[in-house]
Amino acid sequence: MKISPLSMLAVLGALAFTLSASLALTADNWSGRAKSDNVFGMMFGDGRKLFANHFFTMADVYFHSGYYPSVFDQRATEEKEIISASHGHKDSEEDEKNEDFLGKPKDWVDAFGRNFRITQHTHLENHNEREILPWLRLAADLDPQKTEVYTVGAFFLREHLNRPDQAEVFLREGLRNNPDSYEILFELGRVYHDAYHDLDRARNVWQLGIKKFMVAPADRQKDDKLIFEELVVNLARIEDEAGNYGAAIDWFHAAQKVSPAPDALQKQIDAIQKKMAALIPVTPGKLY
Amino acid sequence: MSKIFALAGVVIKELYRRKDFYVLFVLTALLTLGAGMVNFFHDDKIVRYVKDICLLLIWVSALVISVVTTARQIPAEREARTIFPLLAKPVSRAQVIVGKFLGCWLATGVALVVFYFFFAVVTGSKEHFWPWAAYLEAVWMHWVMLGVVIAMVLLGSIYFAAPSSTSTITIIVVGGILLLGTHLKIIALQQPEPMQFILTLGYFVMPHLEWYDLRDFVVYDMGLVPVRAVALATLYAAVWTGIFLVLAWLGFRRKNLTT
Amino acid sequence: MTAILQTQKLRVEYRSRDFRQGNKIALNGLDLEVHAGEVFGFLGPNGAGKTTTMNVLLGFVPPSSGGASLFGIDVRQPIARQRIGYLPELTYYYKFLTAEELLRFYAKIFGLTRAETDKRIAELLKLVELEHAAKRPIKSYSKGMQQRVGLAQSLINNPDLLILDEPTSGLDPLGRMKVREIIQRLKEQGKTVFFSSHELGEVEAICDRVAILDQGDLKAIGTVAEVSAGSANLEQAFLKIVGYQPSSAS
Ligand SMILES: Nc1ncnc2c1ncn2[C@@H]1O[C@H](COP(=O)(O)OP(=O)(O)O)[C@@H](O)[C@H]1O
Numbered sequence: 046m047k048i049s050p051l052s053m054l055a056v057l058g059a060l061a062f063t064l065s066a067s068l069a070l071t072a073d074n075w076s077g078r079a080k081s082d083n084v085f086g087m088m089f090g091d092g093r094k095l096f097a098n099h100f101f102t103m104a105d106v107y108f109h110s111g112y113y114p115s116v117f118d119q120r121a122t123e124e125k126e127i128i129s130a131s132h133g134h135k136d137s138e139e140d141e142k143n144e145d146f147l148g149k150p151k152d153w154v155d156a157f158g159r160n161f162r163i164t165q166h167t168h169l170e171n172h173n174e175r176e177i178l179p180w181l182r183l184a185a186d187l188d189p190q191k192t193e194v195y196t197v198g199a200f201f202l203r204e205h206l207n208r209p210d211q212a213e214v215f216l217r218e219g220l221r222n223n224p225d226s227y228e229i230l231f232e233l234g235r236v237y238h239d240a241y242h243d244l245d246r247a248r249n250v251w252q253l254g255i256k257k258f259m260v261a262p263a264d265r266q267k268d269d270k271l272i273f274e275e276l277v278v279n280l281a282r283i284e285d286e287a288g289n290y291g292a293a294i295d296w297f298h299a300a301q302k303v304s305p306a307p308d309a310l311q312k313q314i315d316a317i318q319k320k321m322a323a324l325i326p327v328t329p330g331k332l333y
Numbered sequence: 334m335s336k337i338f339a340l341a342g343v344v345i346k347e348l349y350r351r352k353d354f355y356v357l358f359v360l361t362a363l364l365t366l367g368a369g370m371v372n373f374f375h376d377d378k379i380v381r382y383v384k385d386i387c388l389l390l391i392w393v394s395a396l397v398i399s400v401v402t403t404a405r406q407i408p409a410e411r412e413a414r415t416i417f418p419l420l421a422k423p424v425s426r427a428q429v430i431v432g433k434f435l436g437c438w439l440a441t442g443v444a445l446v447v448f449y450f451f452f453a454v455v456t457g458s459k460e461h462f463w464p465w466a467a468y469l470e471a472v473w474m475h476w477v478m479l480g481v482v483i484a485m486v487l488l489g490s491i492y493f494a495a496p497s498s499t500s501t502i503t504i505i506v507v508g509g510i511l512l513l514g515t516h517l518k519i520i521a522l523q524q525p526e527p528m529q530f531i532l533t534l535g536y537f538v539m540p541h542l543e544w545y546d547l548r549d550f551v552v553y554d555m556g557l558v559p560v561r562a563v564a565l566a567t568l569y570a571a572v573w574t575g576i577f578l579v580l581a582w583l584g585f586r587r588k589n590l591t592t
Numbered sequence: 593m594t595a596i597l598q599t600q601k602l603r604v605e606y607r608s609r610d611f612r613q614g615n616k617i618a619l620n621g622l623d624l625e626v627h628a629g630e631v632f633g634f635l636g637p638n639g640a641g642k643t644t645t646m647n648v649l650l651g652f653v654p655p656s657s658g659g660a661s662l663f664g665i666d667v668r669q670p671i672a673r674q675r676i677g678y679l680p681e682l683t684y685y686y687k688f689l690t691a692e693e694l695l696r697f698y699a700k701i702f703g704l705t706r707a708e709t710d711k712r713i714a715e716l717l718k719l720v721e722l723e724h725a726a727k728r729p730i731k732s733y734s735k736g737m738q739q740r741v742g743l744a745q746s747l748i749n750n751p752d753l754l755i756l757d758e759p760t761s762g763l764d765p766l767g768r769m770k771v772r773e774i775i776q777r778l779k780e781q782g783k784t785v786f787f788s789s790h791e792l793g794e795v796e797a798i799c800d801r802v803a804i805l806d807q808g809d810l811k812a813i814g815t816v817a818e819v820s821a822g823s824a825n826l827e828q829a830f831l832k833i834v835g836y837q838p839s840s841a842s
């Protein structure tokens with residue numbers, strides 16, 4: 046078949062143009078990254094990461110059914126909502142739902158144009174969350190070191206789509222690529238605990254997570270204090286569930302040191318101590 | 334009127350006897366089916382990314398088909414010299430412009446129907462859901478927008494001798510409007526003064542083709558756009574189409590065809 | 593006798609792209625009359641101004657001064673072209689159409705009814721001997737066939753006056769012969785034919801009158817016998833008129 050070279054060129058050109066321009070719209074992820082690199086570094090190294098970032102953003106766009114700010118809109122928050130949703134930050138999720146990046150129509154063009162845009166802040170629900178998965182898959186393929194892709198994907202698979210098996214497979218893959226990621230270990234523990242109620246395996250991976258955290262660089266430790274707290278609190282809870290009240294209390298004490306709300310944890314400690322009082326006293330063991 | 338339809342008929346015949354349309358359609362179909370075949374996390378209900386990719390390909394293909402077909406009409410008439418036996422007959426240059434426009438627009442419409450029908454069949458077979466009204470709105474708005482583009486290309490083809498320059502320029506302009514149209518005012522406000530004024534002016538006087546892109550509504554099943562808005566947008570597009578056609582006619586009327 | 597085609601002091605200057613050069617004078621006060629029912633040969637070497645004359649008659653080029661008319665109507669009025677047929681030189685008809693589709697298209701431009709169109713197309717395909725190829729795309733045609741499609745399209749509206757620009761140029765002897773036969777037949781039907789050429793043999797055979805143009809100037813006009821008086825044949829007369837000296841070649 047004869048193909049007119051002009052039409053082929055036009056297709057390629059248009060594709061390249063559309064892609065590059067739509068990337069430019071989400072280039073906020075990129076600006077900090079490519080500055081010092083040369084073109085080749087960008088194409089083969091950071092280029093992949095750039096695309097991975099783009100696809101991760103696409104997952105967030107899908108999560109909002111297209112209601113999504115571009116780089117030109119002022120953004121209230123840098124964080125992706127699928128991340129906060131997957132970390133169970135319900136209140137911040139609500140905040141975002143109420144805030145409206147579009148604002149009041151600026152002029153008649155904008156006002157009329159809104160007839161043809163998605164103007165409602167919604168989140169996927171009723172198993173439609175599955176629609177974000179292809180983008181996460183692509184992001185993970187392009188940048189296997191991007192750990193949040195695995196945790197976010199696993200969260201939705203486990204929590205909303207009832208596929209803990211797939212969540213586990215995805216997290217295992219992430220762990221192979223990032224053996225030191227306590228974020229992935231934490232999410233994996235949740236699969237074992239929340240979905241399979243397998244306390245032993247959950248305890249194992251969470252304890253491993255804590256070990257990994259302890260050897261992580263100091264600045265990362267500082268940034269990820271919340272993950273550490275979650276690991277510790279969750280460990281406390283499974284010890285509580287397992288009836289190892291002493292271990293549970295020790296974990297809660299450890300959590301109090303990093304928690305922004307130690308009082309709430311104290312209440313849980315008190316509750317466990319009450320349960321203990323009804324039983325034979327247990328000496329606290331060594332934790333880590 | 335029958336003269337205009339006769340002219341349009343030739344353009345339509347040309348489109349379906351050339352390979353471009355089939356190549357783009359097969360390409361779109363293969364890429365879409367390929368994308369649809371990928372298995373993500375053993376979940377076979379995932380469909381929106383397929384819709385997204387398919388619609389993007391349809392938009393690119395339709396733009397290419399309409400622009401490339403239109404850009405060569407007048408230059409080809411001149412190069413093959415068929416413009417002479419044509420204009421030696423009782424047909425005015427205005428009729429030639431309108432006939433060419435109508436031909437390109439109808440031909441593009443036929444192509445769109447084929448493309449969207451494929452889209453509906455493929456995605457419908459996956460999600461067992463056919464929101465025909467939403468599809469109809471999306472196709473209509475797409476077609477109306479391409480009307481403006483075709484008129485724009487026709488105008489360009491009178492001033493640029495090479496169809497490739499007309500095609501390239503219009504694809505860049507249309508692509509730019511589609512991607513930046515909504516944001517142009519925000520961008521303008523971030524610029525220093527002469528540029529700010531120019532961009533703001535551009536924002537108000539340019540044809541807002543980005544309105545006609547209802548892909549998000551289809552991909553995310555967000556329902557229908559109010560019919561009143563579609564009607565107004567159609568009117569707006571008709572006015573722009575008219576403006577470009579009149580400009581094209583003014584240029585063509587004075588054009589010395591013998592050089 | 594009525595003049596069907598007439599030019600008066602027709603002057604055409606092409607503006608030069610290069611302003612240092614003067615304007616190109618393509619026609620310098622041409623006076624011409626073609627009468628009803630005659631076959632008129634419009635002769636001249638390349639660049640003489642033949643195509644320019646036809647472009648004025650068809651309204652593609654405006655006269656710089658002077659004027660032209662068809663059927664007594666100024667050529668600036670589109671209505672003057674209702675009853676003419678025109679065959680331009682070197683035209684490549686829509687190659688993705690078949691001959692039949694091409695003729696149908698032009699018939700629609702003239703607003704012919706369906707019945708008229710069918711009848712006309714059948715007649716014309718027979719006249720130009722393309723019945724066998726009527727349903728094939730024009731891109732598969734030989735040069736001679738393409739030229740005959742061109743002749744057919746110029747006749748679609750059954751015109752009274754035919755303006756043919758070098759109808760035989762680039763054809764092989766057989767093709768030229770066929771075109772000549774067609775012109776002959778048109779003459780028998782009472783049509784007026786105004787055609788340009790630099791092939792003198794055929795002109796001699798079929799023309800009632802001829803005009804010889806050189807560098808925008810009309811050098812001779814009259815019957816073949818009148819123009820070639822004093823020379824062995826039309827070709828000798830032509831060469832003499834355009835100033836070719838056989839001895840200067842050696
Ligand atoms: N569009 C034009 N612009 C400038 N000069 C032209 C143009 N068309 C023709 N000419 C010049 O006018 C003269 C007459 O050309 P033309 O009428 O085509 O001659 P013919 O048909 O007899 O060969 C030639 O010298 C040619 O170069």
Ligand SMILES: [Mg+2]
Pocket residue numbers: 642643644681
């Ligand atoms: Mg000529």
